[in-house]
Amino acid sequence: MNVEEILVKQFGYSTFRPGQKEVIDSLLEGNHTLAMLPTGSGKSLCYQLPSYVLNKVVIIVSPLLSLMQDQAEQLKMRGEKSVITLNSFLTSVQKREAIERLDSYRFIYLSPEMLAIPRIIERLQKLEIGLFVIDEAHCISQWGYDFRTDYLNLGNIRSKLNNPLTLALTATATKTVQADIKEKLKLEHPNEVITSVDRSNIAYIVEEHSSYDEKLARLKELVNSFDGSGIIYFSSKKAAESVTRFLQENGVKDIDYYHGGMEQEQRMLIQQQFLHGQLRIICATSAFGMGVNKNNVRVVIHFHLPGGMEAYLQEIGRAGRDGKQSAAILLYCDGDEGLPLHLAEQQLPTFYQIEETLASLHILEAGIWNIEPKQEIELREMYALTDVQWRWITHFVKEFEYEDQFMITEKLKGISKARRIENQNKLERFFRWVSVSCCRRVNILSYFDVALTEKNQTCCDRCGVVTDELLASLPHDDLEVKELKKTWRQELAAILIGEAKTNEEQTS
Amino acid sequence: MYKMQNYFEMIVLYCIRIFNGERSVYAILHMLKGKKSSQTIQDVHLFGLTNLLGTLPDITRRQLEITVDKLLQSGLLIVLPQNGYYLITSIGQELLQQHVKKYPFPETLNGFRFQNRTQPYWSRLSLLIQTISHIIHKQNRFYPIQRNFQTQTWVKRYLAQNRQNRVEIGRHLFDELSTLLEKRPEKERAIFVKRLTGIHRIGSTYSQISKELHEDEWYVRYLFLGTIHFMLQEFDDSSVQYPYLYSIIKDIQGNSHTQLTNSTQMTLKYLQTGKSLEEIAFIRRLKRSTIEDHIVELAYSDPLFNISRFMSQKIEEVIRIASKTSRTKQLRAIKEIVANDEISFFQIRLVLAKAGDDQ
Numbered sequence: 114m115n116v117e118e119i120l121v122k123q124f125g126y127s128t129f130r131p132g133q134k135e136v137i138d139s140l141l142e143g144n145h146t147l148a149m150l151p152t153g154s155g156k157s158l159c160y161q162l163p164s165y166v167l168n169k170v171v172i173i174v175s176p177l178l179s180l181m182q183d184q185a186e187q188l189k190m191r192g193e194k195s196v197i198t199l200n201s202f203l204t205s206v207q208k209r210e211a212i213e214r215l216d217s218y219r220f221i222y223l224s225p226e227m228l229a230i231p232r233i234i235e236r237l238q239k240l241e242i243g244l245f246v247i248d249e250a251h252c253i254s255q256w257g258y259d260f261r262t263d264y265l266n267l268g269n270i271r272s273k274l275n276n277p278l279t280l281a282l283t284a285t286a287t288k289t290v291q292a293d294i295k296e297k298l299k300l301e302h303p304n305e306v307i308t309s310v311d312r313s314n315i316a317y318i319v320e321e322h323s324s325y326d327e328k329l330a331r332l333k334e335l336v337n338s339f340d341g342s343g344i345i346y347f348s349s350k351k352a353a354e355s356v357t358r359f360l361q362e363n364g365v366k367d368i369d370y371y372h373g374g375m376e377q378e379q380r381m382l383i384q385q386q387f388l389h390g391q392l393r394i395i396c397a398t399s400a401f402g403m404g405v406n407k408n409n410v411r412v413v414i415h416f417h418l419p420g421g422m423e424a425y426l427q428e429i430g431r432a433g434r435d436g437k438q439s440a441a442i443l444l445y446c447d448g449d450e451g452l453p454l455h456l457a458e459q460q461l462p463t464f465y466q467i468e469e470t471l472a473s474l475h476i477l478e479a480g481i482w483n484i485e486p487k488q489e490i491e492l493r494e495m496y497a498l499t500d501v502q503w504r505w506i507t508h509f510v511k512e513f514e515y516e517d518q519f520m521i522t523e524k525l526k527g528i529s530k531a532r533r534i535e536n537q538n539k540l541e542r543f544f545r546w547v548s549v550s551c552c553r554r555v556n557i558l559s560y561f562d563v564a565l566t567e568k569n570q571t572c573c574d575r576c577g578v579v580t581d582e583l584l585a586s587l588p589h590d591d592l593e594v595k596e597l598k599k600t601w602r603q604e605l606a607a608i609l610i611g612e613a614k615t616n617e618e619q620t621s
Numbered sequence: 622m623y624k625m626q627n628y629f630e631m632i633v634l635y636c637i638r639i640f641n642g643e644r645s646v647y648a649i650l651h652m653l654k655g656k657k658s659s660q661t662i663q664d665v666h667l668f669g670l671t672n673l674l675g676t677l678p679d680i681t682r683r684q685l686e687i688t689v690d691k692l693l694q695s696g697l698l699i700v701l702p703q704n705g706y707y708l709i710t711s712i713g714q715e716l717l718q719q720h721v722k723k724y725p726f727p728e729t730l731n732g733f734r735f736q737n738r739t740q741p742y743w744s745r746l747s748l749l750i751q752t753i754s755h756i757i758h759k760q761n762r763f764y765p766i767q768r769n770f771q772t773q774t775w776v777k778r779y780l781a782q783n784r785q786n787r788v789e790i791g792r793h794l795f796d797e798l799s800t801l802l803e804k805r806p807e808k809e810r811a812i813f814v815k816r817l818t819g820i821h822r823i824g825s826t827y828s829q830i831s832k833e834l835h836e837d838e839w840y841v842r843y844l845f846l847g848t849i850h851f852m853l854q855e856f857d858d859s860s861v862q863y864p865y866l867y868s869i870i871k872d873i874q875g876n877s878h879t880q881l882t883n884s885t886q887m888t889l890k891y892l893q894t895g896k897s898l899e900e901i902a903f904i905r906r907l908k909r910s911t912i913e914d915h916i917v918e919l920a921y922s923d924p925l926f927n928i929s930r931f932m933s934q935k936i937e938e939v940i941r942i943a944s945k946t947s948r949t950k951q952l953r954a955i956k957e958i959v960a961n962d963e964i965s966f967f968q969i970r971l972v973l974a975k976a977g978d979d980q
Contacts, residue, residue, distance in 0.1 A: 376679055382825070386823045611757055
């Protein structure tokens with residue numbers, strides 16, 4: 114069977130999307146491959162399809178638990194049962210069982226911290242690995258917007274696994290980050306498939322308003338000006354909740370919020386309601402979206418500034434996956450810059466936090482590798498360290514474990530300073546885009562060193578797109594009304610007994 | 622007069638009244654979260670809070686502190702200077718009474734008995750219903766509403782073991798659920814059914830249901846818990862009547878005591894072979910106080926547990942009377958009343974454990 118036949122048979126598609134075929138061919142010719150494909154262009158197909166040709170196990174390293182689960186769930190939906198996700202959520206018994214049966218799976222999803230476990234590495238070394246995939250590969254680069262310290266070891270792990278055929282996947286990586294990925298993963302002369310980050314069917318609009326209240330009033334108008342699905346992004350959970358309440362009170366229906374502070378079950382309900390068209394609009398933090406495969410999101414609105422260009426592209430990339438005209442609207446008001454700057458600050462420990470934490474770690478007898486949860490909690494409380502800050506510090510302390518305390522402290526301070534400046538530069542680069550006077554699309558592409566090849570008429574506000582006209586012209590999408598049946602018994606019957614029988618019941 | 626903002630405030634106020642300045646707010650936190658420690662389990666018996674144990678597993682320390690602070694600012698509470706614990710004021714008392722009357726806890730609520738079964742029962746049931754609903758409507762692909770790996774594995778195994786016609790399973794689930802829901806008030810039925818996910822509709826969140834019914838979100842949670850605990854109680858009483866639903870949860874049994882440490886079980890074994898407290902502590906290389914905790918725990922969990930080997934009939938009587946006259950559950954206060962150095966805190970705890978809920 115050739116790849117086109119597999120595409121039809123296994124995936125139910127008749128054609129490839131841009132970039133997919135190139136990546137797959139490159140892999141099947143046996144080349145390590147670095148692929149940059151825009152968000153929403155079907156990246157996962159690039160490693161899923163080859164597995165049916167190679168017929169060997171595919172290992173996928175993925176940074177986010179929820180993303181991993183979503184992708185595994187989607188594979189299972191397609192009827193592929195041979196999938197396992199190995200992460201810290203499994204109980205030790207389940208983990209042991211799964212590890213024993215590891216050779217019976219086609220797809221193994223792993224979080225990077227699982228790869229730090231010797232037993233797992235040993236087991237993986239015994240497998241015949243067809244393909245080693247690093248999803249969201251930009252996480253390996255500290256110049257990437259979502260740097261994850263535990264990704265840094267992936268290069269070593271590749272060596273331990275005897276350099277299996279490797280695919281590094283990302284949606285957003287500048288030239289610097291691409292170079293960094295290759296270096297850190299120790300990929301020698303990989304093939305590169307870099308498709309344009311441009312999503313030509315998404316029109317970019319930035320609206321400047323004079324106050325928070327004006328933004329709020331405008332938001333209300335906007336959500337009433339289109340009938341398809343939309344996501345509104347906020348920088349804080351609180352804002353997502355309170356704006357939802359405001360919009361609900363102002364008569365907007367089928368809208369709710371989603372953020373990481375909600376219980377898992379409630380979060381899952383909201384996500385599913387949105388996927389099934391039961392909710393039209395989601396007010397969310399950046400926690401929402403990864404792995405949410407909804408084709409017909411028409412509009413993505415940013416109520417706050419995002420964390421930089423890459424984050425922005427990831428988030429708006431959730432619009433228009435069906436290829437139809439969609440819109441990305443950013444509501445800006447003077448002074449909005451403060452919030453993302455503040456949030457970026459919080460990602461890194463201050464000099465004071467570094468000095469004090471290191472001093473405390475130094476006197477701990479257990480040593481950095483054996484910190485007890487209780488000690489971690491104490492230290493974090495004492496120096497008000499966020500989760501990210503704590504992981505950041507401990508990662509580097511481990512990395513520089515053989516240096517003396519003074520040197521480590523100085524090194525960490527140096528790194529944190531450099532990162533801080535880098536973060537600010539990133540944000541300032543985005544702020545410049547907000548106020549740019551020429552084509553927004555060209556400007557975005559220049560950030561990624563890509564030239565604009567083909568231009569959609571409906572491009573951006575700078576190229577003459579008017580928000581209200583655009584929204585009015587978007588494809589219509591009727592929401593299915595999913596109301597409850599009249600009585601609780603009828604509703605229960607509708608769920609558990611076939612429709613025909615329910616009717617019988619009603620007449621009898 | 623202060624207007625209560627939500628049902629959670631009422632719960633906190635209620636607990637503070639019950640603890641009556643004898644426990645810190647963190648005892649409330651542990652109790653609502655359902656902490657599996659001897660202290661918490663003993664508290665719920667001592668103070669009669671078995672219904673609320675473990676009913677809010679996701680509550681945070683911060684949420685509780687904010688609420689207590691608000692109640693304090695509004696004059697519903699005062700702080701005891703000696704230990705920083707809280708007492709309810711008369712305004713608080715009055716407000717609480719009004720609220721409890723209007724929004725009583727579901728009478729079926731029994732956290733002590735069911736906290737271990739509540740979550741597994743609901744996640745399995747909801748996923749099983751979603752699955753059956755899709756299969757009988759000839760759709761074999763859907764996103765599971767429960768992401769927990771254990772729950773998914775359970776449903777898969779259930780369907781593999783029960784090979785009969787899926788339509789039939791659906792029919793039976795419908796019949797059993799109808800029978801159970803018929804015994805519940807209209808509002809509870811509505812909430813339960815809205816929470817379900819089926820072929821044509823994804824279930825509603827608590828917040829959505831609360832808006833629809835114009836009820837407080839916390840209250841909706843408790844009504845829902847009331848329904849679940851009612852079902853679990855029915856299975857305990859007459860499992861034969863609900864073979865399909867009961868089979869969902871029959872592998873998980875026992876109340877919060879049963880879930881307590883194996884260590885206590887070990888102590889019990891030694892006690893049964895006639896070993897003394899000191900001997901057990903020595904053999905097990907544990908502190909005497911730890912073994913005492915185990916024994917108090919055993920006294921709570923087993924109504925027939927004999928405490929006579931730890932004190933004479935007479936001492937038991939003295940303590941019993943002291944605890945009645947002091948009308949408190951504070952060990953120190955009781956100790957002062959008995960005014961006898963021969964009587965230990967351990968003995969007082971044992972007597973209180975035996976007296977249990979009937980105080």
